Amino acid sequence: MTYCVALRLNAGLVFLSDSRTNAGVDQVGTTRKMTVFENSDRLMVLTTAGNLSISQSIRQIISDYVNDRGESIWTVTSLYQAAQLVGECIRLVHERDAKSLERFGIDFNVSMLFGGQIRGERCRLFQMYSAGNFIESQNESTYFQIGEAKYGKPILDRVVTPESTLDEGAKCALISMDSTLRSNISVGLPLDLLLYEKDSFRIGRFVNIDEQNLYFQMIRNRWGQQLRSIFEGIANPTWNAWAPASAAGEVQDSDPTQPARIRPPRQQATGVSNAAPEPLQTLAQQPPSNEQH
């Protein structure tokens, strides 16, 4: 299913993608999902998820594509226009392939992250959909994700800000990817990690990360250890208050000191004494001390 994340920071852009592909659990492969389009006045990065044949077809035509107005991604003056051209490529492939795929019960499913910088403009980042439409990352949205996005989202929400450095963004993206790798087998190594420094118009920093990569091993080990360590450092709940017993029989949805409780109905002979439920222990009102234990 893939996982790709892209961060738009004040300092520039960070892109991270995995490379696992599958057509079912017995047909797993490796294909890189990041492509860089570069010239001296522009740098654009594309990462893809969804149906691999569709995303590869689109990637194949983007560079050579010239629309009716004679525009290509190499000549437009704004990344917004470049994103529109990528959208036109998606629609071309849709026109060519969607009906045939449908006959085999396959959806035309593709999503992309497309970002970079054209000289004269700021860095920009877009998330593109199967219909060829897209949204842009504005001030408040520091990152986009495609593919198996949910496992790795909480850490991005907690840690990344527009003021983060590119290295901090890369570190966060790798932790986000690590959470995803551990939880979903459709995402796998190696990874492509690219850092783009604003106004540089060159890749600058790139690494393909496999199982032997020492930095990623360090992140994976340390992050896991540290998580367990802060988990142990947070106080366990203290149960020392008593909530009253509920009355026998009825469901009690409205009393927040009790769960909704159901006792055996009278007409059912259970052969067991239908004793009244006992009172419950509930959380103490004072929060526990924040000291380590």
Place this chain on the structure above:
Amino acid sequence: MTYCVALRLNAGLVFLSDSRTNAGVDQVGTTRKMTVFENSDRLMVLTTAGNLSISQSIRQIISDYVNDRGESIWTVTSLYQAAQLVGECIRLVHERDAKSLERFGIDFNVSMLFGGQIRGERCRLFQMYSAGNFIESQNESTYFQIGEAKYGKPILDRVVTPESTLDEGAKCALISMDSTLRSNISVGLPLDLLLYEKDSFRIGRFVNIDEQNLYFQMIRNRWGQQLRSIFEGIANPTWNAWAPASAAGEVQDSDPTQPARIRPPRQQATGVSNAAPEPLQTLAQQPPSNEQH
């Protein structure tokens, strides 16, 4: 969409559920999703996700349901049999409602966590599906989740073991819920948290957690702070090695020191000098020091 998690530990069971319901973003409500079925020789907890009308209908009939063999959840001697009875209730509601729902384009979609203990047996935990079938938590699977499960899965994978205490399990479930609450608006407070100590046949510990709950506030604040703190403590990547520049023009999928790079095709006049791409910085081979900075 809901989030419910249940842990099966050596010490007993932990159940946590949220209470947000929605029929679209303009129709959001609150309904508790946890129900306890109790008698002096048994305690069973049910938490539900999916279509609310379906899960409520099922919950309504479980207690009174007696099958053709005269069995009910109050008389069977094994929780496995009780789970089968819950499955029969799901199928009854399906028989009654599924066709009508389908006419309105609504799926018969329900999932449940059902667990507890009947005297004479160990604690057991089941995950139940729309078809009335189910799976059981065995040794290796310490927890089940239903609803928006992905955001909160990584912490469960990293921290919980069968040897965890009930309080540690509760703490972990709350952290898992916190990650989910922050990332998905279809999950919301208040929460129902229930701890069951094995062989007790009583609820023991229960709390309904709302925004004012001091313990949960403490977890939310401390967990976030500590995460940021360990994030800052992990070394940033060190970029001091240089990968060679790629040759102009061709996509290079097979060279892991480079991303796949595409330059403007010769036939496109770009008006910009088609300079050769510059070499890339890549990660240093030595991992950075593990010391704090």
